[in-house]
Amino acid sequence: MAARLNPTAKKLIRQSRNKKDALIPLLQDIQAIYGYVPSEAVDLIAKELSIFPVEIYGILTFYTQFYLTARGRYTIKVCQGTACHVMGGKEILDYLSDKLGIRKGETTPDGMFSLERVACLGCCGMAPVIVVGSDFYGRCSIQKIDELLDKYRSKRAKKVK
Ligand code: FES
Known part of the structure; x- marks a missing residue:
């Protein structure tokens, strides 16, 4: 719109x-x-x-800092630097893409999440790393992803009430 x-x-x-x-x-x-x-x-x-x-x-x-379309309430950045890639960052990005039904650069139809792949976030010792909004999550795993998505969805639900 x-x-x-x-x-x-x-x-x-x-x-x-x-x-x-x-x-x-x-x-x-x-x-x-x-x-x-x-x-x-x-x-x-x-x-x-x-x-x-x-x-x-x-x-x-x-400039990658600019967006031409509306972003989701939370942008999920999945690090694809070398350390994160080796530790499963690609699988996490693919899983998020499947789970949310969007590709990198896109936003879910409900406006909740946008998905991005990013280069090294500078904390390789915590690989694989993702950032949701302004929250950082190190040593991430596919198992943690569902919990994280539920956490942010319930945050929104509480605000709506
Ligand atoms: S490669 Fe992901 S934080 Fe460095």
């Missing part, structure tokens, strides 16, 4: 009028608001900064 830009986003973009140097920080700010950069934001940024939308999409697709 298309995101309608909120007043904060519009104000941020208009404050950067004709400041091409502000493009990347501006995209970061927009993503901080929405969790991704909506196409409506790209259109307004292009207009205000006098650049072509295709240039903005070039940046958005070049």
Whole structure:
């Protein structure tokens, strides 16, 4: 669904009028608001900064920090660095992909989880490693995955009540 830009986003973009140097920080700010950069934001940024939308999409697709679609409530990052790969990181990624019914870069239809593969997270001694939202899990196993998914689903259920 298309995101309608909120007043904060519009104000941020208009404050950067004709400041091409502000493009990347501006995209970061927009993503901080929405969790991704909506196409409506790209259109307004292009207009205000006098650049072509295709240039903005070039940046958005070049830098892995940016997303063009809405992210799940929790992004699951599965480390695929060498140590994690050797210790079963690939099997964990495949299992999550099957279990959630999504591939890397995608989000579950209920908006709960997005799945990503990432390079070394810098804690190889804890391999294999995954990160769910901002929570880190070392020495992960396929057996732990179901428990983790249930944990985050029940967190959401409690918040909804
Ligand atoms: S390879 Fe996974 S943390 Fe280094």
